[in-house]
Amino acid sequence: MAKDVLIDQVVSILQKAGFDVSERCNIRPGSFDIAARCGDVLILCKVLLNIDGLTEDTASEMRLLANWLSGTPLVIGAKTRDQMLEDNVIYMRYNIVSINPETLYDYFVEGITSFISASPGGLYVSIDGTALKEARLYNDMSLGSLAGAVGVSRRTISKYEEEGMSASIDVVLTLEEILNVELAKPIDILNPSFLVKKNQEKETKSEPKEKSKSAPKIRDLPAPVSPEAAEEYLRESKKKFESKDSNVHGHTHGHAHGHGNAPEQEMLSYISTIGFDVKETSQAPFKAISKDKQSVILTGVSNYNPTVIKRARLLSSISDVIQTESVFLINGTSKVKSVQNTVFIEKNELVKIHGPEELIEVIEERKAPEKTKK
Incomplete structure (x- = not known):
């Protein structure tokens, strides 16, 4: 396939x-x-x-x-x-x-x-430990007698009850038949918390002494600072943004704080300074997620070119489904104000925005005309 x-x-x-x-x-x-x-x-x-x-x-x-x-x-x-x-x-x-x-x-x-999860060695079912203990006591069975009937150790039955430990399908079916009660714990695909916990415990036990060198590729940009510091940053950013040497090459994966592509990091840092928490990504079709108390913005950074138009359409599709805003910060001049619901904001326009409310206003104004076309 x-x-x-x-x-x-x-x-x-x-x-x-x-x-x-x-x-x-x-x-x-x-x-x-x-x-x-x-x-x-x-x-x-x-x-x-x-x-x-x-x-x-x-x-x-x-x-x-x-x-x-x-x-x-x-x-x-x-x-x-x-x-x-x-x-x-x-x-x-x-x-x-x-x-x-x-x-x-x-x-x-x-x-x-x-109800079934796969682990090394086969397929397993998680047991509802509380239900197992209640059913055993109701049937007036000791840990030893139940263990003998099932063909496992007394300690194993104790672990099933205390830790909700997973068991093979045959063992669970045998327990349910003896106690006449359902013991299998359903797995919620959208919230598999107990499976995640068990998986983490296994990884911790089998983890080598030397920790993996790989690190998450999402990073937090600096948190919003005081109004005075923000104003100073805005003044300094404006000077940098007005420099003719600035250049952003598409979706570059530079590092923040002086590494990688400086103009790209400056624009994302500017978004942070005006009041957004910013998480930078490395593998998503957007460069960062910017979020304040009321809004979430999928944020791209690029020069204006044919590629960014295609990416903006994709970003619109994703943001429509996720129910967020979407913006491309453009280093230089943009020929359009928006593509579908993705808004384009030039760097010299960005520096004139002084807060989350102003940015959202710009987004709403620029994507509104696109809504009426069709």
Whole structure:
């Protein structure tokens, strides 16, 4: 199965489930392929033929983006290693739920909940420890007698009760038959908290002494400062922005605080200074997310060129689904004020904006004409 076919299948399932789905993000590497929203549910989907192709850096950015946008990261794939993914089985990759399209369909279209998770060694079911203990006491069985009937140790039964430890499918079925009670804990794909916790515990136990050198590729820019310091920064920024040497080359992945592309960092830092928290990205189709108490802005930075027009259309599609604003900060002159709902703001215009309210006003004014065209 080609990846394009798999993505089309995922999009079709989500649309059938009532989701609005964004255009595909053709950015490489990309932290997600599509964004989808249905009511309050927002998911950022990464589609891979083999879920083992998910890297730690990509997963880290997916989790951080989802957290920042109040959504859920989700990996959809066809296989792991040389085996096809099982239907209605939850796989975890870097603390992100990974499933096949059939499981996606069952959960969102049919409302079928999964109970089984895959771990090294096989398939397991998480046990409701409280329900197990109550049922054992109700049936007047000791830990030892229940353990003997199931064929496990007394300590294992104790762990099931105290820690809700996962067990093989056969063990859970045997326990349910003996105690005449449902013990399997359902897995909420949108909130797999106990699976994440278990996965983190396993990683901690197996973690080598030397920690991984890789770090999340999302960074916080400096937080907003005092009004006096902001005014001083605005004056200094204006001088820099008016320099004819400034140049931004598309979607450059420089580092903040004096590294990488200086004009790009200056514009993002300026957004921070006027009152936004700014998180910079490395694999998303936007350079940063800018957020204040009322608004979230997907923020790109670029020269004006044909490529930025295409990226602005993609950014509009994503922001429409995610329900945010979208802006491209343009280093130099822009020939347009907006593309669909993505607003273009030149650097010499940016320096005249002195607060979050003013920036939102500019965005609303410039995207309004686009809404009436059609």
